[in-house]
Amino acid sequence: MITVGDFRIGAEEKEVINEVIKSGRISEGKYVKKFELEFAKKVGVKYCVALSSGTSALIAGLLSLIYSGKIKKGSKVITTPVTYIATSNAIMLCGLEPVYVDIDSKTFCITPENIEKLLKISDPEEYSLILPVHLMGYPCDMEEIVKIAQKYNLLVFEDAAQAHNTKIKGKNVGTFSIMADYSFYIAHNIQVGEMGAIVTDDKELAGLVRQIKANGRMCDCLECTRNQNKCPKEPVDDDNDPRFTHNIIGYNFKTMEFQAALGILQISKIEEIIKKRRENVKKLNEKLKNFENILQLPYYDENISYLAYPLVIKDTLKISRLKLRKELANNGIESRPLFGCIPTQQPAYSFLKDKYTGKLPVAENIGKNGFYIGCHQYLTENDIDYIGEIFKKILK
Numbered sequence: 001m002i003t004v005g006d007f008r009i010g011a012e013e014k015e016v017i018n019e020v021i022k023s024g025r026i027s028e029g030k031y032v033k034k035f036e037l038e039f040a041k042k043v044g045v046k047y048c049v050a051l052s053s054g055t056s057a058l059i060a061g062l063l064s065l066i067y068s069g070k071i072k073k074g075s076k077v078i079t080t081p082v083t084y085i086a087t088s089n090a091i092m093l094c095g096l097e098p099v100y101v102d103i104d105s106k107t108f109c110i111t112p113e114n115i116e117k118l119l120k121i122s123d124p125e126e127y128s129l130i131l132p133v134h135l136m137g138y139p140c141d142m143e144e145i146v147k148i149a150q151k152y153n154l155l156v157f158e159d160a161a162q163a164h165n166t167k168i169k170g171k172n173v174g175t176f177s178i179m180a181d182y183s184f185y186i187a188h189n190i191q192v193g194e195m196g197a198i199v200t201d202d203k204e205l206a207g208l209v210r211q212i213k214a215n216g217r218m219c220d221c222l223e224c225t226r227n228q229n230k231c232p233k234e235p236v237d238d239d240n241d242p243r244f245t246h247n248i249i250g251y252n253f254k255t256m257e258f259q260a261a262l263g264i265l266q267i268s269k270i271e272e273i274i275k276k277r278r279e280n281v282k283k284l285n286e287k288l289k290n291f292e293n294i295l296q297l298p299y300y301d302e303n304i305s306y307l308a309y310p311l312v313i314k315d316t317l318k319i320s321r322l323k324l325r326k327e328l329a330n331n332g333i334e335s336r337p338l339f340g341c342i343p344t345q346q347p348a349y350s351f352l353k354d355k356y357t358g359k360l361p362v363a364e365n366i367g368k369n370g371f372y373i374g375c376h377q378y379l380t381e382n383d384i385d386y387i388g389e390i391f392k393k394i395l396k
């Protein structure tokens, strides 16, 4: 099977897992701390907080904006209809209202034009945030999105879960806004199984995310100094321990040392991994170039960190997505649909269907006809030749 994603546990991975076991501590500790410092440095921000998943990072991040008073509960959030469902779910679960604008057909990202068009016909006071997603590794036009946000007094929160190391003019995505989330789920650009992170330059928000991920406990220190008999939060009163005194309401979104140790290893290999993925996209584009009348191939750029190899069927009379994906599966090539247009194609959001049907034509088309196969670093030349041959066989 040529999988969409893959993660191989080699000698180095086994070694770091064994180091964690030998350390005697598997819940959050020194590896999580090291991961946070290294990922913050890699992205180019002051703070990183590791969490159990990208979904929990989104929820904790949005809640931190609400708790800090930077955005209002119940306010509207401009976001994309085409993304993994977690983005919308987090908005809903935080008591915010997602408002969808259409995407660009080539990058799958929401466009500044569509955002501004919406704001011009709305009451901007009802909105608090723009939440763009850098889908499949493609960067949204952050310079323009930030300008619009400033004009209408909105904040921006980037969902960079699929875009580790994607750059805009040399700067990482995730650094253009007040905060960003990343996911390190198994099939992502860099990966550890299950883990997420919030990155930000805002110390207060980083502290709040630390609290929220630990049931709202008072501890928000970047580094715990209790074992040196120093705790800036003590005494809470004569008898209370800040670890068990909760001044806000939160979740348990903590991660584990194993994931963080694997994450540190992944960070050390990030350039090599992303380069290999990019090369694979280029090679696959070469193999499939004769089918450009039937398929929209992914646009290639040196600054993009590809999550996968996304394709959109242009000639749906020639072949349907269902048939093409089935044929690929029959030939051992795994694929995934490009998520669906959330308000019109995802059952959980059917309450929005009437409101949005026909309003998001690009998203609806991508949701119906888009899909992706793997471009991961473990693909071999043979795999790429084979994928080319199979597409030729199916589409001839």
Ligand SMILES: Cc1ncc(COP(=O)(O)O)c(C=O)c1O
Residues within 6 Å of the ligand: 053, 054, 055, 056, 058, 083, 084, 086, 087, 133, 159, 161, 162, 182, 183, 184, 185, 194, 195, 196
């Ligand atoms: C764009 C986007 N946001 C958020 C998430 C949530 O991440 P996780 O699966 O780690 O919860 C994902 C996961 O695939 C994603 O693709």
